[in-house]
Amino acid sequence: EIVLTQSPVTLSLSPGERATLSCRASQSVSTYLAWYQQKPGQAPRLLIYDAFNRATGIPARFSGSGSGTDFTLTISSLEPEDFAVYYCQQRSLWPPLFGGGTVVEIK
Amino acid sequence: EVQLVESGGGLVKPGGSLRLSCAASGFTFSNAWMSWVRQAPGKGLEWVGRIQTIPEGGTTDYTAPVKDRFTISRDDSRSTLYLQMDSLKTEDTGVYYCAPYFYRGMWGHGLVFHWGQGTLVTVSS
Numbered sequence: 001e002i003v004l005t006q007s008p009v010t011l012s013l014s015p016g017e018r019a020t021l022s023c024r025a026s027q028s029v030s031t032y033l034a035w036y037q038q039k040p041g042q043a044p045r046l047l048i049y050d051a052f053n054r055a056t057g058i059p060a061r062f063s064g065s066g067s068g069t070d071f072t073l074t075i076s077s078l079e080p081e082d083f084a085v086y087y088c089q090q091r092s093l094w095p096p097l098f099g100g101g102t103v104v105e106i107k
Numbered sequence: 108e109v110q111l112v113e114s115g116g117g118l119v120k121p122g123g124s125l126r127l128s129c130a131a132s133g134f135t136f137s138n139a140w141m142s143w144v145r146q147a148p149g150k151g152l153e154w155v156g157r158i159q160t161i162p163e164g165g166t167t168d169y170t171a172p173v174k175d176r177f178t179i180s181r182d183d184s185r186s187t188l189y190l191q192m193d194s195l196k197t198e199d200t201g202v203y204y205c206a207p208y209f210y211r212g213m214w215g216h217g218l219v220f221h222w223g224q225g226t227l228v229t230v231s232s
Contacts (some may be wrong), residue, residue: 036219038152041226043222043223046218046219049215049218055220087151087152089152091215091218094157094168095156098217099151100151101151
């Protein structure tokens with residue numbers, strides 16, 4: 001299994017600030033890394049796939065980067081609706097495990 | 108528009124069984140590998156398993172926590188995915204989501220572009 005470690009566990013920021021979330025894989029996943037957003041009581045939503053591709057309808061303030069074992073999700077300027085939990089996920093091998101999540105909370 | 112509607116959740120005692128269903132629409136169900144993902148209360152996302160298309164063999168794969176207890180099946184004539192859960196444990200409690208796992212030319216392996224609303228399973232005495 002490929003284990004994904006997300007950091008930090010919690011990120012406390014104010015609207016308008018830049019958020020940088022990290023995801024590290026226990027072995028290379030090439031660029032087969034996705035990011036999801038989940039708000040309370042809702043299903044997750046795919047934001048970024050294959051490291052840097054934005055899913056349909058995702059605002060440009062969300063961007064992904066990285067390859068191999070180290071990946072980053074950046075939210076350039078936080079909007080009120082961006083405060084949520086973010087998960088990374090690899091799809092290089094079955095099972096395509098998720099990371100433990102990063103909570104982005106309002107400071 | 109892709110729609111996934113899970114049903115069948117509820118309260119069950121440890122050791123009991125439950126069958127979940129997922130009615131799919133908005134895509135050609137028979138061409139899609141399908142999967143189940145679950146989420147324990149306040150916890151992260153966890154894969155349950157996947158099933159290939161029937162023409163590709165209908166093979167199923169499960170993750171270790173549910174292997175030999177859960178069974179995924181599909182009825183392409185009804186565009187419905189099933190999850191038979193036996194020998195349930197308290198740690199199986201959570202929201203269960205169905206999701207397309209792979210659709211050639213549209214959705215890559217393991218990328219969940221579409222989610223249902225989920226159905227809550229509670230295993231408790």
